[in-house]
Amino acid sequence: MKKVIIIGGGLGGLSAAVTLAHAGFQVRLFEKNQHLGGKLMPVKLGSFSFDFGPNTITMPEVFKGIIEQTGERSEDYFEFLPLRGHTRNHFPDGTQLDFSSDPEEMANEIKKLSSKDAANYPAFLKEAERLYGMSERYFFPATFQSWKDYLSPSLGLALLRARPTETLHHFFSRYFSDRRIVQALDRYATYIGSSPFKAPATFSMIAHLELGQGVYYTKGGNVRIADAFAALAQKYGALLQTEAEVEKILVQNGKAAGVELAGGQMFEADLVILNGDLLSAYPKLVEEKHRPSFTDAKISRFEPSISAFVITAGLNTHLAGLKHHNIFFSGNYRQEFDDLFDTQSYSQEPTVYISNSSYTDSTISPEGSNLFILVNAPALSADGELQIDPEAYKERIYDFLETYGIDIRSHLAEERIFTPLFLKETFSAYRGALYGPSSHRKADAFLRPANASSDIGNLYFIGGSTHPGGGSPIVTMGGQNLAKRIIKKYTS
Template sequence: MDSYGAKQYPSYLKAVEKLYKDANTQFFYRTFQSFRDYLSPSLSKAFMKVKPFRRMNDFHEKYFKDPHVLMVFNRYATYIGSSPYKSPATFSLIGHLEMNDGVFYTKGGNTQIAQSFLKVFKELGGCIKFNTVVKKMMVKDKRVLGVQTDKGEVIYGDEVIINGDFITSTKHLLNESERPSYKDSKLDQYDPSISAFVILAGVREFNPNVHHHHVYFTSDYKKEFYQLFEENTLPDDPTIYISHSAKTDRERTKGSNFFILVNSPATHISEEEKLLYKEKVYDKLERMGVSIRPYLEYEKVITASSIQKDYFAYKGSLYGISSHRMKDSFLRPYNRNQDIDNIYYVGGTTHPGGGSPMVTISGVNVAKEIIKKYKL
């Protein structure tokens, strides 16, 4: 029992609320187009308030002493694809969103959010081409005239917003001569964020003992992150997260729908490794009292390799760039291309960062810039 942590918890809530308010006021809702945008006096003042030089684990140790409680709060680093022993304390602000604001569920699952965006986009006259890959951007006089698809079609436009991985998109859609600020050698220097080993398991019997959000922790948290980021290997004893939306939304399935996630390095995993590690995950869950194999109706395994292939993600990373180095935490790739006037970047691999809320904010920021540009 962490009696010290119980006493400090109210102070912790106030501290992470302040972190969030400072970041939200001065940092999240800015569009960064060059280094000059970081030189605002108000931004510099706010930057010093959000504990950029302190590590997340060190920050949490101020409020909690029990190692099990520390693991719970240090898990926030994985929300940005990083290690709590390397990422800045700034990202402890996630605690405010969970503990003060609360966690919400969209009935029907997160796909309903995407469907709603699609509905509004179409109502506004937007056109979406499914199952179509952009192969190249056509550049002339430092402007993109249009994009060429894998079907040979050329789509012309005044502005290009890239909602894909910053590194992969820049590297593969533009010739290196067209992007002097983004040479391959520079892009290759980025450290990838964490990836994921995911099992989508549909079981025929409902399991009431697995909560909507359920975590089975490792016995050695530091070792797990060391293996992930230093040894670049799958952890021997992984922390396992399960999302079980059927616990909340019984209309999802008659049985249980388990989204099982284990942190993984952003590296290639062979088919043999994938099968062996899947069994390791199932074995641990069985020891925890969650038996899946006898009741399995549906199964799909997703690895860093498939994430890289299916989503063009940088080395299969979930958040593009890790938040370990200072510049990668606070000086993420700009929302506007430095060499080509009409290319903008949104998504988790640019400012303000990864995770659904940050991704949405990046889209809002870029939209405002384009609206301002055209005086709409």
């Protein structure tokens, strides 16, 4: 059977490893970090445990499917806990809006702010579900390997029906007049690293995932998903090697022939799958002369998505005002995105997200709250410089939270700061961006880089910067889709 090398042990690489190994392929995966799972990284500070990567889990069937395709039971590997009332949105005027996956509960929450908007909620949910259904049918299952794959008439019609010319903010504003409700929904643009004032309304399907299908948490920490994939891949014969950085993809006669590690060791392969940020990993691993269709100049024209400024804070108590997911909104949301994208600067009054998973699972932080505090940040400047003093910006965030009655400093037991520089250095993220290209340009939103090199044979791409896009279930799905296409090609 064919030898496959996978570069990068994120969820996409791991899902591909499970799928290919189970089908009998000889799989070897190299990951430069000590952990597997990519940005789904465990962080331990004293007795406090944190998920660095996705704190909100949707589409649990995708993760279960990676396990169950082998005939095994997903419940033997992880357990998803549903969070019906999952996110509390706090606004500067002192009001709150709790997001729920129960339609009646959600409508009642909206009614507290606007009776008119509550009446529009069922129609909004229906349209968000329609947009999700189109993605599920036409975009998610596909792997695009050349421009010809985009020429399907059905795909073209789907693109036209997916509200590509309307912005997310405009779409939400058609259903809801209360600015607080619109602001809470606008935040879904950050799930794809973009601005709600520029990203297409197509991505309102994210609202269907959280408000229609539901939000989940993995008991013991979301990192259990990566642990499960790794264990299953190894069970079926895949070799997973951490602290093994690939330095070069070997190209012979126009085809990928293997890899060279940082220490000089070489490994041959029939196929190579690059699971990483395409904008940074591809030019690093392949000389420009071998990729005329993806030159350095072309890469520089991509607008990076937003990055993140993160504080993991262990508190010696449980703050009464915090649920599992919490948003503390700034007074001027549009200005915040103008700062992030137009001037590439840190907002002076940022919206703050806090994940407090100990609210649901006390076993992971038995001595208090494990707060994962995230603020949207601009990508690094073109010269790679960080635009702020991390300690000073941390204090600004704590000051902002105190205006909402959230006192971090008085109860702080453990603390660590992560900046876009960490994302760049640890995950080879292009300019420290979370999702590769932003989704502002239509080409970047709908026609992300394909899953195969157009210049080098037997070289494939998966991850958030390629089709079908970012987000933990989507990259997981992308890895499985590509693996299935390879299996079909080489075993038919």
